[in-house]
Amino acid sequence: xxAPVVAVVGATGAVGRTMVSILDERGFPLSSxxxxxxxxxxxxxxxxxxxxxxVEDLAHADPEGIDIALFSAGGSRSREHAGRFVDxxxxxxxxxxxxxxxxxxxxxxxxxxxxxxxxxxGIIANPNCTTMTLMMAVGPLHEAAGLRSVVxxxxxxxSGSGQQGVDELMNQNTSLMPAPELLIRGGWTEPEHTxxxxxxxxNTLPFAGxxxxxxYTDEEMKLVNESRKILDIPDLMVEPTCVRVPVxxxxxxxxxxxxxxxxxxxxxxxxxSSAPGLALWKDRVPTALDSAGIDDVLAGRVRETLGEPGxxxxxVVGDNLRKGAALNAVQxxxxxx
Amino acid sequence: xxAPVVAVVGATGAVGRTMVSILDERGFPLSSxxxxxxxxxxxxxxxxxxxxxxVEDLAHADPEGIDIALFSAGGSRSREHAGRFVDxxxxxxxxxxxxxxxxxxxxxxxxxxxxxxxxxxGIIANPNCTTMTLMMAVGPLHEAAGLRSVVxxxxxxxSGSGQQGVDELMNQNTSLMPAPELLIRGGWTEPEHTxxxxxxxxNTLPFAGxxxxxxYTDEEMKLVNESRKILDIPDLMVEPTCVRVPVxxxxxxxxxxxxxxxxxxxxxxxxxSSAPGLALWKDRVPTALDSAGIDDVLAGRVRETLGEPGxxxxxVVGDNLRKGAALNAVQxxxxxx
Numbered sequence: 064x065x066a067p068v069v070a071v072v073g074a075t076g077a078v079g080r081t082m083v084s085i086l087d088e089r090g091f092p093l094s095s096x097x098x099x100x101x102x103x104x105x106x107x108x109x110x111x112x113x114x115x116x117x118v119e120d121l122a123h124a125d126p127e128g129i130d131i132a133l134f135s136a137g138g139s140r141s142r143e144h145a146g147r148f149v150d151x152x153x154x155x156x157x158x159x160x161x162x163x164x165x166x167x168x169x170x171x172x173x174x175x176x177x178x179x180x181x182x183x184x185g186i187i188a189n190p191n192c193t194t195m196t197l198m199m200a201v202g203p204l205h206e207a208a209g210l211r212s213v214v215x216x217x218x219x220x221x222s223g224s225g226q227q228g229v230d231e232l233m234n235q236n237t238s239l240m241p242a243p244e245l246l247i248r249g250g251w252t253e254p255e256h257t258x259x260x261x262x263x264x265x266n267t268l269p270f271a272g273x274x275x276x277x278x279y280t281d282e283e284m285k286l287v288n289e290s291r292k293i294l295d296i297p298d299l300m301v302e303p304t305c306v307r308v309p310v311x312x313x314x315x316x317x318x319x320x321x322x323x324x325x326x327x328x329x330x331x332x333x334x335x336s337s338a339p340g341l342a343l344w345k346d347r348v349p350t351a352l353d354s355a356g357i358d359d360v361l362a363g364r365v366r367e368t369l370g371e372p373g374x375x376x377x378x379v380v381g382d383n384l385r386k387g388a389a390l391n392a393v394q395x396x397x398x399x400x
Numbered sequence: 401x402x403a404p405v406v407a408v409v410g411a412t413g414a415v416g417r418t419m420v421s422i423l424d425e426r427g428f429p430l431s432s433x434x435x436x437x438x439x440x441x442x443x444x445x446x447x448x449x450x451x452x453x454x455v456e457d458l459a460h461a462d463p464e465g466i467d468i469a470l471f472s473a474g475g476s477r478s479r480e481h482a483g484r485f486v487d488x489x490x491x492x493x494x495x496x497x498x499x500x501x502x503x504x505x506x507x508x509x510x511x512x513x514x515x516x517x518x519x520x521x522g523i524i525a526n527p528n529c530t531t532m533t534l535m536m537a538v539g540p541l542h543e544a545a546g547l548r549s550v551v552x553x554x555x556x557x558x559s560g561s562g563q564q565g566v567d568e569l570m571n572q573n574t575s576l577m578p579a580p581e582l583l584i585r586g587g588w589t590e591p592e593h594t595x596x597x598x599x600x601x602x603n604t605l606p607f608a609g610x611x612x613x614x615x616y617t618d619e620e621m622k623l624v625n626e627s628r629k630i631l632d633i634p635d636l637m638v639e640p641t642c643v644r645v646p647v648x649x650x651x652x653x654x655x656x657x658x659x660x661x662x663x664x665x666x667x668x669x670x671x672x673s674s675a676p677g678l679a680l681w682k683d684r685v686p687t688a689l690d691s692a693g694i695d696d697v698l699a700g701r702v703r704e705t706l707g708e709p710g711x712x713x714x715x716v717v718g719d720n721l722r723k724g725a726a727l728n729a730v731q732x733x734x735x736x737x
Contacts, residue, residue: 212707216553216654218604218643222584233580236573243570246648247559247721249693260685267555267645267652267688269701269715278665278703287706300707304654304715306555308604308645311583315604317553317641319656328615348597351604356586364606366615369624370549370637378606378641384584 066094069396070129070153072144073136074098074109074118077225078158081389082133087112089393092400099124100136126151131399133392134158149185154399156187156392160281163188163289170292173394174340175202179293180398187395190293191285192387193217193305197316198293199360199386200379203338204331205294209323212300215286218308218315219271220351223383227258232309235264263309271305280305313351314387315380325373332365340386341379354380358390403431406733407466407490409481410473411435411446411455414562415495418726419470424449426730429737436461437473463488468736470729471495486522491736493524493729497618500525500626507629510731511677512539516630517735524732527630528622529724530554530642534653535630536697536723537716540675541668542631546660549637552623555645555652556608557688560720564595569646572601600646608642617642650688651724652717662710669702677723678716691717695727 069086073079079100086093096113105120121140126132126148134141135158145155145162162168169179170188175198180187190198197215204210221228235254245251246265254262261268272282283303291299335343342359349361360381368374381387406423410416416437423430433450442457458477463469463485471478472495482492482499499505506516507525512535517524527535534552541547558565572591576599582588583602591599598605609619620640628636672680679696686698697718705711718724
């Protein structure tokens with residue numbers, strides 16, 4: 064491919080804006096950049112290293128001439144428009160969940176299962192942000208010892224719900240902060256909320272996504288099904304619990320991992336130390352704030368299991384807008400060159 | 401025992417103050433109340449339903465005549481003073497970790513293992529707040545199906561570190577809130593912190609307590625050892641991960657439970673529905689804020705395991721100052737009457 068024409072679809076959202084800045088930061092060798100969004104945001108002009116770019120209305124945008132389109136405009140827009148882009152010869156890298164479990168669509172965590180992107184598929188799916196973060200540590204450990212089961216409990220940031228999630232947390236913090244004693248002793252007034260079903264300010268909300276089967280949420284089932292597909296372990300046992308916490312950026316996951324063979328903490332740390340795209344912190348505890356704005360996913364608290372021996376407990380945290388979404392999409396695009 | 405003389409030791413701390421208000425709320429039939437604290441806080445006067453009570457200096461307070469002393473003044477003060485209280489005939493209910501694992505000291509979660517409090521021991525220990533919250537759901541399920549293993553991941557509120565934890569979160573929120581874009585893209589300035597080793601405002605900090613063996617913290621080992629003692633399962637397998645979140649009150653725990661026999665979600669919910677001191681929320685998701693200021697521990701998100709069948713995934717959250725500390729101590733005192 065000569066320098067490709069790249070489009071960012073959903074360019075005005077939190078992930079879309081991050082995609083544009085990551086293309087810039089990495090000096091992605093594109094010949095021209097096109098930006099698309101819904102009619103509401105169309106017509107605006109965005110300053111980029113490739114000049115002033117006017118945002119096109121996705122509904123009427125002609126995909127002709129585009130080589131790679133990074134979609135982050137939600138599942139329904141992906142379902143509506145990805146097909147016509149592919150028909151026009153575009154490779155679509157889709158950040159929504161629309162096509163992830165389609166057997167014909169590769170689901171790629173760059174630096175973990177790059178090979179899946181080969182063969183020029185029309186659509187390549189970008190995994191769910193929580194799954195992605197976990198896979199950066201679990202992929203290399205699976206390679207080393209054969210993963211059998213995962214208990215994964217998440218600490219998800221509000222920017223995973225886009226700018227509206229950020230706004231909801233900031234507004235609730237502002238309204239709740241003046242009366243901490245009511246938060247401690249009870250008697251707080253329910254703050255306005257539209258994004259989440261319960262308040263998120265000063266709160267832990269053990270529910271992310273929408274309920275599907277057996278009391279699990281779609282967010283939790285993504286952790287199960289996407290992990291199985293990415294690692295190519297159809298019968299991988301996953302116990303998922305997804306929880307939203309009052310943090311702006313940085314999805315954390317606490318995981319208990321069991322393998323075909325026993326792993327010591329030292330072996331696991333040796334594997335993680337050389338894992339690409341992952342930084343193992345041994346002397347400092349990696350937190351959500353540490354992960355914000357950086358490319359590496361951070362791992363820490365690697366411990367041998369205390370009960371049934373041979374497993375590993377660990378913590379992993381990553382920027383949900385970058386590696387969890389926009390960075391991985393750009394990395395997939397780099398694999399295509 | 402006729403109406404007892406009750407002392408609250410550590411009366412000016414977050415838990416001690418809650419002890420006094422819970423004694424009041426429950427109309428605890430005490431004949432007189434004594435309050436004690438360190439020299440720094442001694443001399444102050446507290447208004448109670450039993451009149452104005454002057455705070456005595458613990459170091460010089462005479463335990464003579466006290467029937468029950470509720471200690472919440474930290475482990476070193478408990479170790480220093482509990483013995484002389486017991487020698488004077490006082491029953492000490494101790495909220496610190498000082499005596500919890502002493503084989504001669506009962507470790508009691510009221511409404512779960514009340515029988516352990518019998519036999520007039522000199523000291524009865526109040527469990528760790530995270531363990532306590534978890535036990536309120538796990539105790540009844542163990543009774544029903546025989547617990548084999550627990551993976552427990554916590555979401556701990558800053559008031560678990562006392563008023564200083566509350567102050568640290570509020571101060572950091574105030575200093576970080578004006579520049580959310582730095583929290584999102586990186587470049588935030590490290591806020592002042594003395595209570596926690598890393599910032600807690602807008603952050604997830606996967607480390608609570610102090611490091612002990614194998615990379616685990618003392619807080620995590622409490623979950624292991626105290627659960628074994630309370631449930632009387634010496635070989636219970638526990639995988640603990642303790643994480644601090646930017647919440648004022650309400651310790652949450654996500655747990656994966658496995659039993660001697662298979663449990664369905666319906667069976668587990670039937671057990672939890674009739675568990676004393678626990679409220680099972682089926683139609684609403686119980687959050688940390690919901691638990692603040694109430695006596696019941698809240699349980700929800702009861703799901704059958706997706707991997708190895710027959711286990712239960714659930715969420716439990718409780719007020720760490722009340723059931724997690726002060727309420728349970730008062731409930732133990734009620735068992736003694």
